[in-house]
Amino acid sequence: MASLESSLVQRLRLSDGASRIELARAMELAPSTVGLYVDRLIEQGFLREGAKSRLSAGRPRVLLELNPKAGYFVGVEFEARQLTAISLDFSNRTLKRHRQTLRATDTADTVLSKIEEGVEAVSARGKRLLGVGVAVPGTVDNERGIAVHYEFIRGWQDVPIVETLGEKFGVPIFLENNVRSMALAERWFGLARECENFICLGIRSGIGAGVVLSGQLYRGENNFAGEIGGWVCPAETAPESSSPAKLEELASVRAILNQLAAAIANGRKSALSGRPLRGFTVDDLSRAAREGDQLVLEKLQQAGEILGRTICQMSLLLNPEMVVVAGPLAELGDLFLESMRQAAVRHTPALHARTPRIVASELGQYSGALGAAAQAVHQWEPSL
Amino acid sequence: MASLESSLVQRLRLSDGASRIELARAMELAPSTVGLYVDRLIEQGFLREGAKSRLSAGRPRVLLELNPKAGYFVGVEFEARQLTAISLDFSNRTLKRHRQTLRATDTADTVLSKIEEGVEAVSARGKRLLGVGVAVPGTVDNERGIAVHYEFIRGWQDVPIVETLGEKFGVPIFLENNVRSMALAERWFGLARECENFICLGIRSGIGAGVVLSGQLYRGENNFAGEIGGWVCPAETAPESSSPAKLEELASVRAILNQLAAAIANGRKSALSGRPLRGFTVDDLSRAAREGDQLVLEKLQQAGEILGRTICQMSLLLNPEMVVVAGPLAELGDLFLESMRQAAVRHTPALHARTPRIVASELGQYSGALGAAAQAVHQWEPSL
DNA sequence: TTGACATATTTCGGCGTCGAAATAAATAAT
DNA sequence: ATTATTTATTTCGACGCCGAAATATGTCAA
DSSP states (O other): OOHHHHHHHHHHHSSBOHHHHHHHHHHTTTHHHHHHHHHHHTTTEEEEEEEEEEOSSSSOOOEEEOOGGOOOEEEEESSSSEEEEEEEESOOOOEEEEEOOTTTTTTTTHHHEEEEEEHHHTTTTTSOOEEEEEESSSSTTTTTTEEEEOOSSBBBBOHHHHHHHHHOOSOOEEEEEEHHHHHHHHTTTSSTTTTEEEEEEEESSSSSEEEEEETTOOOOOSOOOGGGGOBBGGGGGGOOOOOBBBBHHHSHHHHHHHHHHHHHHHHOOOTTTOTEEEEEEEEHHHHHHHOHHHHHHHHHHHHHHHHHHHHHHHHHHHHEEEEEEEEEGGGTTHHHHHHHHHHHHSSSSSSSOOOOOEEEESGGHHHHHHHHHHHHHHHHOOOO | OOHHHHHHHHHHHSSSSHHHHHHHHHHHHHHHHHHHHHHHHOOOOOOEEEEEESSSSSSSSEEEEOOGGGOEEEEEEEOEEEEEEEEEEEEEEEEEEEEEOTTTTTTTTHHHHHHHHHHTTTOOOSSSSEEEEEEESSSEEEETEEEEOOOBBBBEEEEEEHHHHHHOOOEEEEEHHHHHHHHHHHTSSSSTTTTTSSSEEESSSSEEEEEEEEEEEEEOOTTTOOOOOOOBBGGGGOOOOOSOOOOHHHHSSSHHHHHHHHHHHHHHHOOTTTSTTTTTOOHHHHHHHTTOHHHHHHHHHHHHHHHHHHHHHHOOOOOOEEEEESGGGGGHHHHHHHHHHHHHHHHSSSSSOOOOOOOOESGGGGHHHHHHHHHHHHHOOOOO
């Protein structure tokens, strides 16, 4: 399927600076075969030989590295109110980043052209564009390259992303859901680099999971996998409402902000009290948490408890090695994750289960765009 | 990895009676290659040519079939109180079955020798044994071939199944968890034959899930995947207890029987009322349900509601095409499944999700043993 | 019956990968 | 320095699978 050339390049991305023999062992290929293809890739300008590494005795290994000048990839992502773009050279180093806000009034067409603007904003002149990845919220049809539906943008139905951008840029375009894209970013650049089985828990305006199993991103039968925002939660924690509460209504960023606003309206004290209701953002929340604001910490802990239980359920079903928490709150680190870890451990049965490592993503707000770019990087193949 | 020969045989098992050209298309191989290997397999006695099928015009296809006399496979499974064994000839037809009960006093050694007895009981004289699959409850270490732990049998810790049976029978031995084994049975012989993504929900004394994704049985990082018996359930349905109730304590066969006993002790009327408390079995329960006993139906419905919600959660996370319900209650069919389906649909969000088909296994009580045998069948390779 | 057509299977030359042996390039010992 | 040792890379013959063309075996129409 994937040509040996591209597999070799992929492998080299994982462990930068490997020699021919290391590649051969890692990929279970004959050294002679690796030599053949490496020579070809060097000739084509995608790889180059670097320093020699000497290990005690024997002929030293010639380290191979990716040639940054071979071209670049672009990733674009958008979510509720924000669009980000990033470009990576052939050796996976960041070239440029770009950020722009989306308006509540933006229609599908507007957003589509902002995506194109994003690609152009991070483009490098003089180098060759090799591929573009696009990560969008809502449901996507990966095979047909169509963004199927997203409820918060007017007209965002069956948007032919791949076709449109393909005609404009003339390079391979890859479409993916944005939480899954964040999982890919963790797999290629983040904490899950060595991980075959992990879940990326994306907590933003909604909640979703990017599931990587046996080293492969898992999408499900209809590309709906990971939509755990709709999970029903134990009633004890639900607010007084008719139907049982859903995870997204209890522990998403949007939900936490709403809960804070409600608590403050009810007279609870907080560093955020002065502000007009609904006038504060995630950044305000984070700042208050770091400064030790009791109300904010309490709400974060409540959300953490629920998320920890959710992680426990996913872990019992899938037994992943790791759960990477992503989204703006991940930057709070242990301040946000500790209650999650405790809840997860508390609910995990002693036998027949193991609590996964729960870690905060270190990739920041560009992780979705990074994952989209990674998608293009990953699927790149040398043109003949 | 798997030799082409064995892949061809596998493929032929899926669609019995395919021609060379059909195999070539299905496996994306060159017709010439398929011809080469098929000839070799015929020569070795594993395959044989059957009737010719004519489709309107053209040279007719020569149908290929598995040679039943090429050898046989054995599968053994045990659960709480029962051990089953089955043998299959090379063309996947059942040769013999065997069943025996386990006693509460049986130790690991006793059970191990009962497993061996099971293999011998279904063995066919004159034919060649090609492999044995063993499915056990609790946790297993597939790679090392060791049954790690099961709490309900004394001394069942780190039992070297593969080594022990391997020495005794001199053929490849395969070890698997029994719920996962049931999933394999569904994949090869049951309703999930054409299914790439499905979950087998095993409801017996405990509750577990066998997860098949992208056509592959998924085991998890530490072989713990599918242990959903420990899932915490919404408190509203929990009995008055200190800690939140677990799925297994609410909807397993054992739990339902306990609930029935408790209700009858509290004076509820039922066809089972006459019997001594705890004196009735699953079979009694099934009979009463078929006869329309109100109390039993009510309890089944309550369990179904909870299981339906569980299916919904799994479906949101993994978006499988199908959920196969297995275990003794599955034989009740819609009587047991209908409440499950309704609950699953009710809890599934309209967008971003699709409720999987929920079906009852048709494989009966030998499905675990069947799956174990399938494991051996599946991994068989022609000896040179 | 015969020829035209359709489709399955086999034949055969070519390319890609492997495995073993040869060669290269370093260190360690004499 | 020189030689032995160790390990990486390259060379080269072998084999497996592919693809296109040839061949086999049927149906259908005149």
